[in-house]
Amino acid sequence: MIPRLVATDLDGTLLRSDGTVSPRTRDVLTALETRGVPVVFVTGRPMRWVDELHDDVGGHGLAICSNGAIVYEVADRAVRRALPLDRAIVLEVAARLRAALPGTAFALERTHGFAREDSYRSRHVEPVGTPHGTLEEILDDTVVKVLALHDEMDGDAYWRAVDRLVGDLVDVTWSSTWALVEMSAHGVTKASTLALLCAELGITSAEVVAFGDMTNDIAMLQWAGTSYAMADAHPAAQAAATHRAPGHDADGVAVVLTELFDLP
CATH class of the missing domain: 3.90.1070 (Hypothetical Protein Ta0175; Chain: A, domain 2)
Known part of the structure; x- marks a missing residue:
């Protein structure tokens, strides 16, 4: 069966090690958009880190951010749904x-930005003016x-x-x-939010192909009818997937999608 929707993690999966989208991958995303196949970026990244990729993925679909807590309209930079913690x-x-x-x-991570305790040592560059206390x-x-x-x-x-x-x-x-x-x-995962989104679109899990590489992708890889763990993925992610894709630095997602959709 040719999938009706593509769900892919970003870091370690769609993106190369330097955090970029390769020209080959960009061409595949464009080809799927032309065919009317939705591409959903399902990531642990907060919204602001998805915005950094706007020029590469902004025209291609939705993002499920923060491990399922937010559905984000990438092109419009707008929150469609948020599932906050009590x-x-x-x-x-x-x-x-x-x-x-x-x-x-x-x-x-809040819908209006990042904040941290004074004792939390960020390993990423923080937004200017990050609240702390x-x-x-x-x-x-x-x-x-x-x-x-x-x-x-x-x-x-x-x-x-x-x-x-x-x-x-x-x-x-x-x-x-x-x-x-x-x-x-509790209960909010990449898989649970992807399932809600697919239900709205009238797409079943059997019609979804998913890609991932880490433990936060396991539920999504198990939910999708067809799933690929990257060649260099965490062993638990590989065990959860139905198939294996080449590594992310070898454009593994693009390689598999080219075959699945018989792209030139």
Whole structure:
């Protein structure tokens, strides 16, 4: 069956290691747009990081950002849907992690921008004027993702520990190479939001092809009727997918889509 919708992660999947969209991939996206095939970018990235790719992907569709918490109109730079976290839940999550994993620091992705605790050391360039203070001071009702960072723990071990401690309150994912864990509202994943979007479009999971490389892609790879993990993906992502694609630096997504859609 030729898929009716393409869902793809960005970092480590559609993008090359330098964070760019290759000319080959750009041509494939354009060809699918011409054929009327929706392309949905499903990413852990916040909206502002998707905007950085606007010239490459802006005309090609929607983005599901922050691991499912936001549906974003890329071309118009507009939020279609947001699924925020409850304030009391965020505070309970923080209390449990501080008690069990001392040294944990928090940051927040909100519909109106990024904010962090004073002790949170960002590994990415922060927006100018980023608010900081205590968690209680920066917390509001527009939070769509909580970031928990530990400077001394192994990334995989930290993710598993956080999931064990607060997985009953929030949905816990990990997509970094260091101990940075991302938490969305309970039940909100890339897969759950993609399923809602496809239902609105009248598209079933069997008609979707999905691409990913990390543990936060597992639910999406399992939900889609056809799924590809990249050749250099996390072993758990590879186990969840139905197929394997070439690596992201080899334009693996473009290679597979060219074959699936018989593109020139």
